[in-house]
Amino acid sequence: GAVVSQHPSWVICKSGTSVKIECRSLDFQATTMFWYRQFPKQSLMLMATSNEGSKATYEQGVEKDKFLINHASLTLSTLTVTSAHPEDSSFYICSASRGFLPQHFGDGTRLSIL
Amino acid sequence: AQTVTQSQPEMSVQEAETVTLSCTYDTSESDYYLFWYKQPPSRQMILVIRQEAYKQQNATENRFSVNFQKAAKSFSLKISDSQLGDAAMYFCAYRSARGGGETSGSRLTFGEGTQLTVNP
Numbered sequence: 001g002a003v004v005s006q007h008p009s010w011v012i013c014k015s016g017t018s019v020k021i022e023c024r025s026l027d028f029q030a031t032t033m034f035w036y037r038q039f040p041k042q043s044l045m046l047m048a049t050s051n052e053g054s055k056a057t058y059e060q061g062v063e064k065d066k067f068l069i070n071h072a073s074l075t076l077s078t079l080t081v082t083s084a085h086p087e088d089s090s091f092y093i094c095s096a097s098r099g100f101l102p103q104h105f106g107d108g109t110r111l112s113i114l
Numbered sequence: 115a116q117t118v119t120q121s122q123p124e125m126s127v128q129e130a131e132t133v134t135l136s137c138t139y140d141t142s143e144s145d146y147y148l149f150w151y152k153q154p155p156s157r158q159m160i161l162v163i164r165q166e167a168y169k170q171q172n173a174t175e176n177r178f179s180v181n182f183q184k185a186a187k188s189f190s191l192k193i194s195d196s197q198l199g200d201a202a203m204y205f206c207a208y209r210s211a212r213g214g215g216e217t218s219g220s221r222l223t224f225g226e227g228t229q230l231t232v233n234p
Contacts, residue, residue: 032220093159105159108159
């Protein structure tokens with residue numbers, strides 16, 4: 001099946017730093033990539049949707065300047081958490097899709113801000 | 115807007131037995147897709163089964179099958195011969211079939227999830 005690689009899997013950093021998470025579709029060209037946030041024992045919350053070559057569409061309540069998304073190619077999207085604070089600590093998951101094909105998920109990134 | 119509801123936060127089943135997880139959804143669309151995803155403790159999202167709304171026949175994948183009731187907007191998952199490896203959080207999800215290339219048409223709407231425990 002389709003493979004989506006997400007890196008890093010776990011990151012710990014100091015408050016105030018910026019963290020970049022990469023999401024790569026390894027064996028197909030993803031026209032759309034999605035970024036989710038998940039708190040323990042809760043469902044996935046969609047943060048934003050990005051199409052290759054265009055600006056991301058953010059869900060209501062998600063700060064665009066805080067969570068920068070770049071989808072520069074059909075195989076790579078990045079999420080940058082700027083000036084991260086402890087409340088940004090969470091599990092972030094990306095997924096990739098092409099047309100009507102099902103979304104394929106990365107393995108997620110556990111972000112811990114000290 | 116579409117909504118997906120999973121009314122069972124937790125379920126348990128004995129190994130080798132059968133369990134059914136419930137899911138209901140609300141939509142005004144006639145064409146859509148429904149999914150069940152499994153999230154084990156590793157937190158990887160694994161696609162279990164997929165159903166196209168235009169198909170009357172219920173989807174099956176080995177020990178996993180669904181009961182799709184379009185008029186009732188119900189989409190339950192049945193796991194037969196439960197195994198210890200089936201223990202996970204299960205999410206029901208909805209996706210519109212409108213415009214495969216459109217952003218809004220490809221997004222998933224998830225239910226709250228059901229935590230399944232399999233007892234040996």
